Amino acid sequence: MLEIKEFNKIIVANWKLNGSSEFLEAYFEELDLKEINSDICGIVCPPITYFQNCYSKLHSLHLGGQDCSKFKEGAYTGEISASMLRESNCEFCIVGHSERRQVFNEKNEEIKLKAELLLEEKIIPIICIGETFEQKKANETKKILKEQIIKSLPRKTSNELVVIAYEPIWAIGSGITPSPQEINNIHEYLKKEIQDIQGYKILYGGSVNSNNANEIMSLENVDGVLVGGASLKPKQFSEILRA
Ligand code: PGA
Numbered sequence: 712m713l714e715i716k717e718f719n720k721i722i723v724a725n726w727k728l729n730g731s732s733e734f735l736e737a738y739f740e741e742l743d744l745k746e747i748n749s750d751i752c753g754i755v756c757p758p759i760t761y762f763q764n765c766y767s768k769l770h771s772l773h774l775g776g777q778d779c780s781k782f783k784e785g786a787y788t789g790e791i792s793a794s795m796l797r798e799s800n801c802e803f804c805i806v807g808h809s810e811r812r813q814v815f816n817e818k819n820e821e822i823k824l825k826a827e828l829l830l831e832e833k834i835i836p837i838i839c840i841g842e843t844f845e846q847k848k849a850n851e852t853k854k855i856l857k858e859q860i861i862k863s864l865p866r867k868t869s870n871e872l873v874v875i876a877y878e879p880i881w882a883i884g885s886g887i888t889p890s891p892q893e894i895n896n897i898h899e900y901l902k903k904e905i906q907d908i909q910g911y912k913i914l915y916g917g918s919v920n921s922n923n924a925n926e927i928m929s930l931e932n933v934d935g936v937l938v939g940g941a942s943l944k945p946k947q948f949s950e951i952l953r954a
Pocket of ligand 1 (some may be wrong): 916
């Protein structure tokens, strides 16, 4: 397992359901990995069918999955298990992304099962949490985040085994981000007031791009970023890795 505490910042590219062989070729031709600090942990999470192709081109970057099955093995058509991810050189895996929670109706309890199976395979789960705009307006953000954390953290967990990503759902793919102050306040709340995740690395996600990455990553309580749309643009992602 990678020693995540050794890294200063963690930067994740979440490709979601995007990519093609042609895209991959052009992407890695343009991606510029020169002069990236060795204390930056860059992770690329492509669709699983591109793992092998990506792995051969990642150099100092790491490979991550976007999800895994809550089952270990068996009659579960279409599923991909944590051990299969491990065999495909995966070192990280996003779980509980809001698109999984909303479109596929995933619950905290399932996310916890997935994170536990990943840990058994020595894959670091990146557990996503975040509030909807309605919850934010109703002043429920902290309550929702706390509940998501408590219910989705694996039983045997620690700040060296699991990463948290705070992604306000209304900021994902919208081009709208909370103010830097708001991001820092929420991260401070998570770090200082939720005992269960003391000392954990906490990433921010939601409309991160090469223009705002530097400011967001320099916030005191932010340990990195999870990037969707902008990570599909190799030039932008290269800049974010250097931010
Ligand atoms: P975005 O996506 O950067 O396109 O907002 C982030 C995410 O969904 O992880």
